[in-house]
Amino acid sequence: MSSPSVSSQRDLLVETGARLFHERGYSATGVRQVAAAADVPLGSFTNHFRSKERFALVVLDHYVARLDTIMRVTLGDTSRPPARRLEAYFDAIESALNERDWGVGCLIPDLATEASIHTEPLRGALAKVLEQQTAAFAAVLNDIVETDGVDDVAAVVLAAWHGTLLRMKVERSGEPVARFRRVLRRLLSA
Amino acid sequence: MSSPSVSSQRDLLVETGARLFHERGYSATGVRQVAAAADVPLGSFTNHFRSKERFALVVLDHYVARLDTIMRVTLGDTSRPPARRLEAYFDAIESALNERDWGVGCLIPDLATEASIHTEPLRGALAKVLEQQTAAFAAVLNDIVETDGVDDVAAVVLAAWHGTLLRMKVERSGEPVARFRRVLRRLLSA
Numbered sequence: 001m002s003s004p005s006v007s008s009q010r011d012l013l014v015e016t017g018a019r020l021f022h023e024r025g026y027s028a029t030g031v032r033q034v035a036a037a038a039d040v041p042l043g044s045f046t047n048h049f050r051s052k053e054r055f056a057l058v059v060l061d062h063y064v065a066r067l068d069t070i071m072r073v074t075l076g077d078t079s080r081p082p083a084r085r086l087e088a089y090f091d092a093i094e095s096a097l098n099e100r101d102w103g104v105g106c107l108i109p110d111l112a113t114e115a116s117i118h119t120e121p122l123r124g125a126l127a128k129v130l131e132q133q134t135a136a137f138a139a140v141l142n143d144i145v146e147t148d149g150v151d152d153v154a155a156v157v158l159a160a161w162h163g164t165l166l167r168m169k170v171e172r173s174g175e176p177v178a179r180f181r182r183v184l185r186r187l188l189s190a
Numbered sequence: 191m192s193s194p195s196v197s198s199q200r201d202l203l204v205e206t207g208a209r210l211f212h213e214r215g216y217s218a219t220g221v222r223q224v225a226a227a228a229d230v231p232l233g234s235f236t237n238h239f240r241s242k243e244r245f246a247l248v249v250l251d252h253y254v255a256r257l258d259t260i261m262r263v264t265l266g267d268t269s270r271p272p273a274r275r276l277e278a279y280f281d282a283i284e285s286a287l288n289e290r291d292w293g294v295g296c297l298i299p300d301l302a303t304e305a306s307i308h309t310e311p312l313r314g315a316l317a318k319v320l321e322q323q324t325a326a327f328a329a330v331l332n333d334i335v336e337t338d339g340v341d342d343v344a345a346v347v348l349a350a351w352h353g354t355l356l357r358m359k360v361e362r363s364g365e366p367v368a369r370f371r372r373v374l375r376r377l378l379s380a
Contacts, residue, residue: 028218115359159353
């Protein structure tokens with residue numbers, strides 16, 4: 001029988017893993033360290049996850065599911081004008097960031113940094129997430145501007161956002177996010 | 191007497207450190223690992239560098255000095271029209287990238303990812319590098335467009351470039367760089 005405490009131990013491990021991957025990166029985070037930081041026995045980790053890599057895939061899935069929900073209720077809200085949908089997405093992320101430490105950043109660029117040492121499944125999962133997020137941005141941009149190359153622009157907006165989140169970590173301030181949003185607002189109103 | 195082999199051991203350690211920080215990140219790279227990968231005795235490392243953090247500062251300085259040289263001969267070449275200076279900078283970086291593995295990326299976003307665990311000197315050094323590079327971009331953009339908020343735009347162009355280099359690592363291809371350059375070219379000709 002799956003007791004509530006067992007499923008909450010799994011959730012705890014996933015939350016803790018996300019935090020450690022954010023802070024220290026993938027390769028510097030050990031399975032023992034995750035279990036210890038989550039205050040969960042190592043045996044529980046090995047019951048739930050076959051390997052560190054399988055664990056990282058679950059952490060990424062879990063993180064992306066939350067981002068997908070935010071994207072759906074913002075970018076996907078066709079009751080608003082398209083430029084407002086994009087603003088709403090960054091509003092939602094910005095308020096989530098405001099509640100946390102500036103040092104936390106976003107798991108996607110954080111994991112991407114170590115892409116050269118990831119095995120194929122994790123690298124492939126990251127590539128797919130980046131592709132899906134680009135497509136979500138492109139769908140909104142397509143409703144805003146009628147031009148060729150919207151996919152290129154969407155990829156660059158996403159890249160600018162990820163670079164902004166890295167700079168936020170370095171500066172330990174929300175100013176890089178404010179700058180990004182000022183520039184985006186000007187581009188959208190041009 | 192400082193023999194050539196001693197100074198070449200130091201250079202070897204710095205080159206190797208840059209590669210390992212790129213691939214595995216800062217916290218996953220140990221001092222012993224750097225010495226072993228450089229095929230240099232650990233004692234040589236400790237002779238040259240007081241700590242891993244001091245070492246990382248030297249690696250970053252060395253890397254930034256090379257970027258500065260590229261910036262000076264491209265962004266700083268006032269014999270060319272300003273938009274061409276910016277193109278020349280990315281041309282130079284792109285050809286350097288073409289000679290390497292796509293997984294290598296750029297040390298600045300790579301180190302920025304772990305900013306939350308860096309001690310103050312390394313975090314401060316990274317913040318300063320980002321500020322200087324933003325100023326170098328802003329100087330060129332100021333010659334291209336007459337508008338307010340050029341510093342904001344310069345910061346977002348730099349962020350987009352760093353996000354692009356992360357995606358290059360994930361996709362293991364030069365396509366993200368090609369996309370970034372297409373978008374930049376359109377913005378500059380608009």
